[in-house]
Structure formats: structure tokens, C-alpha cells
Amino acid sequence: MISFELTEEQKAIQKMARDFVRKEIIPIAAEYDEKEEIPWQVIEKVFKAGLMNLHVPVEYGGQGVDFITEAIVAEEMAYGCLGINGTFGNNALALTPLLIAGTEEQKEKFLKPFCAKPNLAAFCLTEPEAGSDVSAIKTTARLEGDEWVLNGTKCFITNGGVASLYTVFATVDRSKGIKGITAFLVPGDTPGIYGGKKEKKMGDRASHVAEVILENVRIPRENVLGEVGSGFKIAMQTLDQTRPMIGATAVGVARRALDEALKYAKERKQFGRPIAEFQAIQFMLADMAMQIEAARALVWKACWMLDQGMKATKEGAMAKCFASDVAMRVTVDAVQILGGYGYMRDYPVEKLMRDAKITQIYEGTNQIQRLVIGRELLKD
Known part of the structure; x- marks a missing residue:
């Protein structure tokens, strides 16, 4: 039998999210849309309320909710403001590759500290000439000893330039097309990675969307996600x-x-x-x-x-x-x-x-x- 009845836990988190939105987001949504800025004080409150990093398992500091519960909360948050929701909601997009392909050591190393405070993450796939056609990625990664060296430019990246962690997709060999694409974990304080042009957008203005530029960014060999070539x-x-x-x-x-x-x-x-x-x-x-x-x-x-x-x-x-x-x-x-x-x-x-x-x-x-x-x- 199919049921659309929410569990008591889902009803409780839905009410909590709805109350939070009416108190903290709706009153300031128009202001930050006009300013085209992230309301950092709201991000901190979302984190304290336990409404951030919902998809991350509890053992790594997240809330560990199921997908339906995550969707219930996302609907409520976007009811208040799509841009504000997108700022912290983007963590789901950026951290999911780590949950899918990360080793236990990588999850322990990156997720626990990341979830200890209201950090933001970024998913770096799109490039100026590689949108729908992911195989056209030009950002490169080459192995030098025990380090990967990344170079390239990503565009339209939510939290680009303000993230604490970047999931970057780069090619180790352009001649291989999608089979050369590889995923990497890049901490936001790594030398050589920084935000470029911040976009002025039609809507979704309370989120920070910008270029991410990588210039000889060096990360440890073990920061590759999954197998080399499995990025796509x-x-x-x-x-x-x-x-x-x-x-x-x-x-x-x-x-x-x-x-x-x-x-x-x-x-x-x-x-x-x-x-x-x-x-x-x-x-x-x-x-x-x-x-x-x-x-x-x-x-x-x-x-x-x-x-x-x-x-x-x-x-x-x-x-x-x-x-x-x-x-x-x-x-x-x-x-x-x-x-x-x-x-x-x-x-x-x-x-x-x-x-x-x-x-x-x-x-x-x-x-x-x-x-x-x-x-x-x-x-x-």
C-alpha cells in the first residue's frame, strides 16, 4: 500500500523549517535580493537549528535524514527565498560526490571538520565552454610526484570564492574525453584557488555565484575522489x-x-x-x-x-x-x-x-x- 502520510519526525522537521523561514528568512529576503549578498547571520542560524548538511550521515556531523525529509525541508526553505536556500543547500550538491566515492579516511578528514561549523561547499563542474557538454572540460590535473597540480577556470559556481571546500572536476587527459575526467577535493584555503568574477543575476540574488580560478593548485595525491577517470x-x-x-x-x-x-x-x-x-x-x-x-x-x-x-x-x-x-x-x-x-x-x-x-x-x-x-x- 502506498502512503503519503509523513512520519511524526518528518512533520516535526517540516514545522521547524516552516517556522524558521517565517521568522528568519521571509522578513529579510527582499533586502538581500536587492543587495545581492549572502545573509551570513541566517546561514549561522540555519546551522545552529540543525537544518544544514541534512544529507551527511550523523557519524560525520550531519543530520543523516532520508531523501524525502531533505526534500520537505528544501521546499520549505525555498518558499522563503531560493537564493538563501541555495547558499547552504548547495552543500548537498558539493558533498554528495564525497559521500558516493570517498574513502572512509577522506570522509573522516573532510566531513567532520566541515560539519563542525557553518561552512559552505562548492561543486566545480561547469566551465565557460563546458556546460551541458561535460566532455569539453579544459581544467587540467597532472600528477607531479605525490601531488596533483590543477589549472583552469570554472564558471557559474555557487559559493565560488567563499567556500571552505571545493569538489573540482578536471581532466587528466583531454584526448580521453569523459574517461579522462577525475574528481578532486580542494580545501578552500589551498594556495592558488580563488574566486573570480561574481555574477550579477536576474534572480537567485542572495546566493554568491562566481568564477573559480585554479592556478597551479597543489593538493595531495590522496585527494582524488574514486578512481582516476571516474569523475564523469x-x-x-x-x-x-x-x-x-x-x-x-x-x-x-x-x-x-x-x-x-x-x-x-x-x-x-x-x-x-x-x-x-x-x-x-x-x-x-x-x-x-x-x-x-x-x-x-x-x-x-x-x-x-x-x-x-x-x-x-x-x-x-x-x-x-x-x-x-x-x-x-x-x-x-x-x-x-x-x-x-x-x-x-x-x-x-x-x-x-x-x-x-x-x-x-x-x-x-x-x-x-x-x-x-x-x-x-x-x-x-
Whole structure:
């Protein structure tokens, strides 16, 4: 029998996250969107509340929750602000390769100190000429004695330049294509790694997205993750686990937009009555609500499969793709319902619409998600 009933523990953490968002994030979200800065005081509070590093096992200092619980929290946090959530939520993306392919010694060495305080991590895969085409990576790694030497430039990296730990993907031999790609662990204080240009973004502004530049960065030989040449596989396995979380954050953004549209429609009067009484508005609200419910169901299914130890490449891509498309449609409709006010920064829906767009792009554009889904269908 299938059940959608949350456990008592899941209900408790959902309430804790919801209360935290209403108290600590919603009141300052517009301010930091305008400043385009990370609210560091909120990151510290998230850490103290135990709502950070949810996916990291307890023995290494994390919370050790299951994927569905992680998705529940991600939805609540993104309801408050996608950018703020992305700052600390990005740790899941950057640390998952270590959880997948790291040795016990690597996990002990990097995870425990990392989780001892509110540190941030960065996942360094994308490059100026290597976005969807990972095989085009130009960042190089060469072995010199007992050290790896890394050189290259990464772009569009969340927490780039402010992270305490970087998971860097580089090639040991470009002629091998994806078979030359290897993953490395680079502490943020390693000489030669630093942040470059900070991006000015349409939305998602309360997160720090920048270039990461590596100039003769030397790390110990043992900082390679998995086998040499297994980096592409590690990256794809990581995305299988993290794409449903992008879906969860998209659901959070869409749900917030629906709530704002509902509130406005009940208060705004035209022709002598609230616009919520007009069928045209009710149909829009109904469509928004249906799409959100369907998106959440896809996210939870993908997470449930991961919790069962099942392969969820197709389902994760579906969850991310569908939910982010829903977030875009719902936020656009919310702006439409608010009319002229929806276009103004005094109301939150214009920010929600700007934020929603990035969910269709990062961790693989939705065109790439459809490619992944199609290939998985043909395999089946």
C-alpha cells in the first residue's frame, strides 16, 4: 500500500523549517535580493537549528535524514527565498560526490571538520565552454610526484570564492574525453584557488555565484575522489541524487507564488467584489494548485526511490524538469493575477518569477533533462 502520510519526525522537521523561514528568512529576503549578498547571520542560524548538511550521515556531523525529509525541508526553505536556500543547500550538491566515492579516511578528514561549523561547499563542474557538454572540460590535473597540480577556470559556481571546500572536476587527459575526467577535493584555503568574477543575476540574488580560478593548485595525491577517470560517472551519480532537490525547491517557489496570489485575490476588489470570486481567476488558481501537487508527487516519488536504494535517473530528471517548468508557469500566473502590482518590487511575486527561471537551468537545463528521460525510456 502506498502512503503519503509523513512520519511524526518528518512533520516535526517540516514545522521547524516552516517556522524558521517565517521568522528568519521571509522578513529579510527582499533586502538581500536587492543587495545581492549572502545573509551570513541566517546561514549561522540555519546551522545552529540543525537544518544544514541534512544529507551527511550523523557519524560525520550531519543530520543523516532520508531523501524525502531533505526534500520537505528544501521546499520549505525555498518558499522563503531560493537564493538563501541555495547558499547552504548547495552543500548537498558539493558533498554528495564525497559521500558516493570517498574513502572512509577522506570522509573522516573532510566531513567532520566541515560539519563542525557553518561552512559552505562548492561543486566545480561547469566551465565557460563546458556546460551541458561535460566532455569539453579544459581544467587540467597532472600528477607531479605525490601531488596533483590543477589549472583552469570554472564558471557559474555557487559559493565560488567563499567556500571552505571545493569538489573540482578536471581532466587528466583531454584526448580521453569523459574517461579522462577525475574528481578532486580542494580545501578552500589551498594556495592558488580563488574566486573570480561574481555574477550579477536576474534572480537567485542572495546566493554568491562566481568564477573559480585554479592556478597551479597543489593538493595531495590522496585527494582524488574514486578512481582516476571516474569523475564523469561520479558527477552523473551525484546529479541523480540532487536533481529531485531542485524539484523540491521549485515546488517551494511555486507554492509561495500561489499563496501570494490567493491572498491578493481575496483582498483585491474590482467591480464591487473580490477578484477571487471571478471564474477567470479561480481557474488560474486551480491550475496553479493542480500543477504544484503533481510536481510534489514527482519529487517525492524520485526521493522515495532513492531512499529504497533504487536507480532514479529518469525519475530525478522528470522531477527536476516538471517541477521547474511548473514553478515558471505558476509564478508568471501569480504576477498576472496581481496585475500591475505583481510587476512591482513592493510585492514578492516578481522576485519569485525571477527566481523560478534558474530552476529550469542549473543542474542541467530542462532540455538536457528531456534528453536524459528520453535515453532512459529507450533503455527500458
